[in-house]
Amino acid sequence: MLDIAIITIYLAAVLIIGIRAGRHVKSIEEFSVAGRSFSYLVIFATLSASFIGGGFSMGNSEKVFLFGLVNIFALWGFSMKEILVAQFIAPQIKRYDAPITVGDIMGHHYGKGAKVVTGIFSVILCSGILGAQVGAMGYIFNIFLGLDQMYGIIIGLGIVIAYSTIGGMRAIVYTDILQFIVLMVGLPLVLIFGVVKAGGVGAVIQAVPVDHLTFLGPYTLLAFLSLFFTFVIGEALVPPYVQRLFIAKDVNEVRKGTMLSGLFSIPFLFVTGSIGLVALVLFPEIDANLAMPTMIKEVLPIGLIGIVIAGVISIVMSSADSFLNGASVAAVHDVIKPLMNTDDEKNFRLVKIINILVGILAIVFAIKIKSILDILIYSYNFWAPIIVVPLVVAILGGKVTKTQFYWGMTGGIIGVVGWNFVLDAPFGIDGLIIGVIGNALLFTLGRFFPR
Template identity: 55%
Template sequence: MESLVVIVYLIFVLLIGLWAGRGIKTMHDYALAGKSFGTLVIFATLSASFIGGGFSMGNAEKVFLVGISNIVALWGFSIKEILVARYIAPQMMRYPNAISVGDIMDEHYGKEARLFSGVFSLALCAGILGAQIGAMGYVFNLFLDVDRVWGVLIGCGIVIAYATVGGMRSVVWTDIIQFIVLAIGIPMTLYFGLQHVGGWQAMQTNLPEAHLSLPTEPLAIIALLSLFMTFMLGETLVPPYLQRLLIGKSSKDVIRGSLLSGLFSIPFFAVTGLIGLVALVMQPALDANLAMPYVIQQAVPPILQGIVAAAIVSIIMSSADSFLNSASIAFSNDIVRPLRKNPLTAKAELLLARVVTLLVGIASMVFALSIDSVIDILIYAYNFWAPTVLVPLTMAILGCYVSRKRFIAGAVAGIGSAIVWNVILQQPWQIDALVIGFFANLIAFTSVDKAAAKAAKLARS
């Protein structure tokens, strides 16, 4: 019964994705779906995009191992999303023709910055996509008893099919379905899990005390703050989320959709983390990677397991399709386009985006088969973004003084400090290199061209 529900659901998602992708004729439609979406759609597609394997099964895994401190760390992402809604989203209507990070970077820093951001966008999206696809293999193996390799091929094959055909329109329509399923299925898992272990009080009694408290040792506090900053900075304005800020009908829709998404993530991260604690009480010797699937299999009534299994599949597919689409746009629009002397025709540009979607998806399947921990690969992928693109992109959107000198100085400082911190110093005090790289970029960026920045400020006033 469980397998049948998941199979029917997968077929339904594939058909919806292919149906939604009809009539795509331009790169702009492929990337932004006509900028036609309202508040609730932006809320659903943005939430479905960031709730991937790392923020669900990965969170349950880490809370199983270290306790509720990982939930608190993930709230760094929630704070980020709320800040984006408050400060970044209102500015996005200044870029009516932008379809990617590179378009915005090009406008402020030039073609070289567009190419630079395209390379790092592709690296980030490919890394996170690989993490989601890797998780997909585990899920198919656990719930459908399909070999992990076949699970990757089937699950990713479906995502590649509709993302290649319909681009953003297919991604958004399938995201809506996937969001509804995961928003029902995951809280349901926690509810039945708590019932299985005897309720909240019984679970507390059977858990190690350290799992229910935050660290008090200085080094542990530093490590927690570093992880909080990692999740706060690591996915800020990454290509899929930036694209969600560009697809709204109005500025109000983008602001409200982003804010709702940030607020929704706070209890959702708590729910996925607490499922990890339920698994720890049920089976302390369990492989932490299996925390969430184990609770589903042992605690959820058989008649409902199909729905919950579909929710887990939804979580992974909704994130995978978003990063696959953005990787394709980054390569086509931000790498190939600035390197060509003669622009492609609209038809050729769309064909290129579809071919790249197919190739990136296949490459990510190969990469995914070597992944062990979903959330660890997410943190590794973050190192491609915060030390390099985040500072100049944010400064430009916020209307601060920007220049090519500032961009170059920040990029050199961010990349250099991240490499030194990770490779030479071996990540002291458990502070992740992306945090160091981000602040190094910020300091260098704001330290260069001070006279010109001051003159520009006086001119505006």
């Protein structure tokens, strides 16, 4: 009962904080970037809370349970990406006049068509990742609280829809701060109590299979490098993360906040992965996907269980709200506005309506149509091969043409589809990487052709 009370109080606090924080939002710009007024510490907290989803927490524990520390080393590709963004991309944001989406930057360099294309893929990507988080939300409520997954999804995402629709980015940032604090405290406690129960670090090292402690584990070097660079480029400059570059007071705050987030992810990923390693020692017979949930339920005392479950719920909610906002803002600002020339007042009404609709559709799909979610999640493979190369080259000051964007997009699509579907992803290399290479090659070639 104590644990349930803690979780209930936490969910109520998230809802109240989100609604109160966003009461005075009056425009789509405020809805998207919250006045561009935040310090580097806020950027650090909200960016970290956004990228720590189910994959980087429970998914990491599951993979380390199965394959060993190699999964942590591969995930550090994401950490490297954040550090590179802080060092090279963040300082360049000052070149743009008040952008609120990735589409604004693409439109600045490649024209209206590229902005609309970027907006469409932003909506698809954000909806797919939102769908994955919604499914995880139902799973968490079911496994920890015994609620039917449908009710868990409705409660969890219902709260997210409410505060994100009322308050937009400002509500998301304030709730992200609370969620970040709870998950940052909660998950290390699971590892600490687990290691103590296992008899200490030495006992854990002695008990796990030797392969689990090697650098490559069961992977070949080529397969590992493919996985590592998939994490480097897979979520590179996705809409919610780029929005965090727009909400700071100035470029220096952006750079420091992003750098801190990248550095923080290194020990955090080690903690969530190591929970899977300890679970292998304590509960070797369980299903791998239950590694973290089993640890939480079995090694923590009453009271702390509630705090940690709140932390796990935070992980999913903080990602869900960011991708929900990213989808609705991109749909209105990058697609509807350029095609229909709508005014700011109408756009503000539309972004709230679409925020609700996307959230409700995510609930329906998660409950009823699992295969649709699979299709949406697979669309994740098309973001980097289509958008990242032209986006990075443009931000870093390269001379680009409209033609190059479309050549690169063609190369990216051919690379992904050909490698994954025609050749069935040989050599353990992900089609996402081949798509990025294909984009880069045709993007470069496109420079030699007329605009």
